[in-house]
Amino acid sequence: MRQQNPDRTTAPQLSTSASLSTMEPAVHKLTNNMPLYLFPSPIHEALRLDIVLEAGSIWQQKKLTASTTIKMLHEGTSKFSGGEIASRIDYYGAFIDLQASKDTAWISLYALRKHLPNLLPLIKSMLSEASFRQRDFKLLNSRQKQSFLINSQKPKHQAHNTFNQLIFGYDTPYGQVAEAADFDALLRDDLLSFYQEKIYPEQAYAILSGPVDEEALNLIDEYVGFEWRPKGSKNLQRLWTEFQPGYHHVLQPAALQSAVVMGKTIMLRNHPDYIPFLLLNTVLGGYFGSRLMTNIREDKGYTYGINSQVVPMRHATVFMISTETGSTVTQAAIREIKSELNRLREEKIPQHELELVKNYLNGSYLRALDGVYNQAERFRSVRDQGLGMQFYSESLKRIHETSSETLQQLAQQYLDPESMVTVVVGDEQQKL
DSSP: OOOOOOOTTSOOOOOOOOOOOOOOOEEEEOTTSOEEEEEEOTTOOEEEEEEEESOSGGGOSSTTHHHHHHHHGGGBBSSOBHHHHHHHHHHTTOEEEEEEOSSOEEEEEEEEGGGHHHHHHHHHHHHHHBOOOHHHHHHHHHHHHHHHHHHTTSHHHHHHHHHHHHHHOTTSTTTOOOOHHHHHHOOHHHHHHHHHHHOOGGGOEEEEEESOOHHHHHHHHHHTSSOOSSOOOOOOOOOOOOOOOEEEEEEOTTOSEEEEEEEEEEOOTTSTTHHHHHHHHHHHHSSTTSHHIIIIIIISOOOSOEEEEEEEOSSOEEEEEEEEEEGGGHHHHHHHHHHHHHHHHHSOOOHHHHHHHHHHHHHHHHHHTSSHHHHHHHHHHHHTTTOOTHHHHHHHHHHHHOOHHHHHHHHHHHOOGGGSEEEEEESOOOOO
């Protein structure tokens, strides 16, 4: 058969579709009434189990408690030492991820289906019998402090911490930022109290993705569906205070680069403006061909990279622009950022640019929802705001329906540079 060579002198036609097929997960109730959301796939051999806990940093009374507590679950229980846990995970080719965010904490287990009987006992013991040995705590806390001290010297790290404090308020649940002294103040008893009071099944949920079958469900019910402990306490303070827009400089003498973070709080994910704003953010700085990258990196050469992003949380959403620039061009870069913000407010986005970005987002959505593991991850990110998988198909449809006129109106409402907090960490002291 004669092979035809493609014509490489003509670009292929863009294919843009607003169609995205999503399915809501089935819900299986465990014996302790914890919901288990199912994303089955018979073509996979590995299972992913996520256990999501109401144990984020907003619930802690002392800084670092939530993140250290969840990490200590890997360091040993009354039945398994930290070494035994690590050895068993390695032997069965599995992986356990332990993380805490502002809103929640989670345990994620990745393992072959056939090894669940050997690995789920570890999860059960972590949930109900964590030991918090003093020696293990001191070692983990020391490692965390050393990592913190190294990161705290980086302008980017300082800029993001300062921005977080200014946006949400110093020492509020959302605004709290750790300092070196907080590692020394943290005690083993703080972790034990948090574990007993905040990690319990009543408000937790789990997600299972991969080769789901009856045996797997029975095993998870046996090792996760029991009563870990009675209901603990849930007393939440006011999460943040109102921020004041303005420019803030943190001096770091002799720094060759300055870190810049600029932004504000915006609408929650369930707000009707949220999805069109995602499109607007992508145009501004949400992908490599964005306006900020084209101007400040490609044209001006002020930075290697710059981006804008939308960071949704359960009770708040943050819009931020971040970059690192040479100290001598920091203020020039900020002026260009403001120029791009104002251009979106004053001019409609050309149709050809808008179609390009919509097509980019179309591919991003398809990639982000490819496979059950990704779908489980995406579901976890929206479930806490009462949303389901339908959110993504409706979002893509909204994106393709959004006009340049709508985006200009959103820019006028939300992207006024004077309504934002700007943080600069570096040696450049000249104020705008």
